[in-house]
Amino acid sequence: MGVLGLGVAAVTTSCGSKVEGKETNAAPEAPKEVTVTIDLKDIPDDKFGELVKYGRELMMNTAKYIGPKGSAGQFTGNLMSCTNCHQDGGTKPFSFNLLASHDNYPQYRAREGKVLTLAERVNNCVTRPHNGKPLPLDSKEMVAYLAYLKWINSFAPEDKAIKGQHNRKLDLPDVAANPQHGAELFVQHCERCHGKDGAGQLNPEGTAYTYPPLWGKESYQPGSSMHRVVKQAEWLKNNMPYDKTDKGTFLSDADALDIAAFVNNDELHQRPNPKSFDYPHINEKAIDYDMGPFADTFNATQHKYGPFKPIISYWKEKGWKYSL
Ligand code: HEC
Ligand code: HEC
Structure with a gap:
């Protein structure tokens, strides 16, 4: 991922990731967190609602529609569903929660070194964890994902933090x-x-x-x-x-x-071949990303398994923003 921490205090970044580090105690009080639940019965009974429902279905049963034998086209390269990682269709707290994603894009992503739209970010998951090829941006399926993400976002309170957003x-x-x-x-x-x-x-x-x-x-x-x-x-x-x-x-x-x-040990376990590793600016690379080249003096093994604290200290000394 490319969430940029600010390196020192417990700053909530543009996409809200809390920065790792003991200094976080000194930060100003965080806004009150609320548990957000969605109710599928509230999906509107109109054209938009139809797409929201389809988007939800695509989250829960991804391969049925866009998998290797998908009824709407072949895009994902495996039979996993988005909800396997973004549980409850991206609404479960602490499970790569997607409730605020619609508000948070377009967003700068270090991985690509540029600002991505939410549709492009969805395609990152279609291509990497799902080992597939990107959905056309104007496809019914992409529009359905975006409609769903917009709809769940409507449950997010404006003035309070979402519990388990990160x-x-x-x-x-x-x-x-x-x-x-x-x-x-x-x-x-x-x-x-x-x-x-x-x-x-x-x-x-x-x-x-x-x-x-x-x-x-x-x-x-x-x-x-x-x-x-x-x-x-x-x-x-x-x-x-x-x-x-x-x-x-x-x-x-x-x-x-x-x-x-x-x-994640690649000596013990095989995976599909990656298509790209990106990060055009190496001092924006996530600390625990194990593919070189690295901006610091630590090797790939330490980037993968740690200890991570010495790497974080090094980055702080350099004044680089780090993310984990
Ligand atoms: C193997 C696990 C996995 C699967 C399967 C998966 N994702 Fe993700 N997704 C992630 C991770 C990890 C992140 C990065 C979260 C972070 O950085 O905190 C992410 C990030 C995202 C984001 C950006 C969230 C944000 O607010 O920045 C979106 C949108 C997204 N995924 C959508 C999808 C969709 C749609 C699917 C199904 C096509 C999918 N993901 C499948 C693991 C997965
Ligand atoms: C009782 C059964 C069960 C046990 C035990 C269990 N898992 Fe899972 N795991 C699941 C299910 C079910 C999902 C998919 C969740 C969903 O779709 O909501 C999942 C999803 C995952 C995922 C994300 C999807 C993927 O395949 O990459 C990972 C990673 C994972 N489990 C790792 C583990 C690890 C590590 C352990 C042991 C600490 C573990 N699980 C124990 C049932 C289990």
């Missing part, structure tokens, strides 16, 4: 994440649903996953944000194991990082 930040340990320990935790906490081989399990119709794949050719590309260890761990913290986070979090920060390090 995933929880982790306390970064002083040591590197440990994929070997992650492998043990995977057997304990993840394997029963996602499988020993990480391939997940399709629904009986074969149109979507009951348990989505975590690696392999049917999973997300290495260039996806889910492939970043910190990014994934922040998400795991509130969302996995799926049946144990109803009341909040389950994994410790360190365990979430170790598991993400195991899942």
Whole structure:
């Protein structure tokens, strides 16, 4: 991702990402957070509402319409659904929540080094985690995604922060994440649903996953944000194991990082070939993005697994904005 932190205090950036760092305590009080729920019964009964409903359907059953055998055209390269990561169609707190996305674009994205529209940002997910090719910007499907995102955004309060709009930040340990320990935790906490081989399990119709794949050719590309260890761990913290986070979090920060390090270990696990790695300005690259060249003196292994604190200190000293 390309959310730019400001490096020092707990500043909420244009797209609201809280910057990692202890100094955050000194920041001014955050606005009160509210839990936002949407009600599908409120979708208007008109042309716009029809598209909102289709957009919701595309979030929940992506491949049925735009997958490798999709009824509306072949765009995504795997059978995953958007909601596998943006749970409850992007409305679940702490699950790469999309409630405010419509307000937050167009937005500068470091990954591309330019300002993207929301449609272009949707296509980033169609191409990377879904290993596909972009939807035409004027296609009914793209317009439906945008209509849906606009509609869910209408539930967001103007003067208050949305609870779980951003995933929880982790306390970064002083040591590197440990994929070997992650492998043990995977057997304990993840394997029963996602499988020993990480391939997940399709629904009986074969149109979507009951348990989505975590690696392999049917999973997300290495260039996806889910492939970043910190990014994934922040998400795991509130969302996995799926049946144990109803009341909040389950994994410790360190365990979430170790598991993400195991899942995203490219020596152990294959993925589809990436098509691009972008970041035209290397000192805007996310700290936990493991593809060089790097603007600093740390190697790819440290960028991938940490320890991250020395990298953050280095960036702060240089006066560069960093993101995690
Ligand atoms: C494998 C997980 C995964 C899947 C599947 C996925 N995404 Fe994403 N998506 C992400 C991650 C990670 C981000 C970056 C979030 C961040 O930086 O906090 C993201 C970001 C986005 C954003 C930008 C949000 C913002 O406000 O900046 C949009 C819009 C989006 N995704 C839409 C979609 C759509 C539509 C689909 C289905 C076609 C989809 N995503 C599928 C993981 C996924
Ligand atoms: C009880 C079953 C279950 C368990 C246990 C479980 N998951 Fe999941 N996982 C799911 C389901 C279901 C989804 C899709 C969520 C949705 O569509 O709303 C998912 C989605 C995911 C995703 C995002 C989609 C993808 O495939 O990339 C990741 C990453 C993930 N799980 C990792 C893990 C890890 C790591 C563990 C162990 C800590 C774990 N899960 C434990 C059921 C489970």
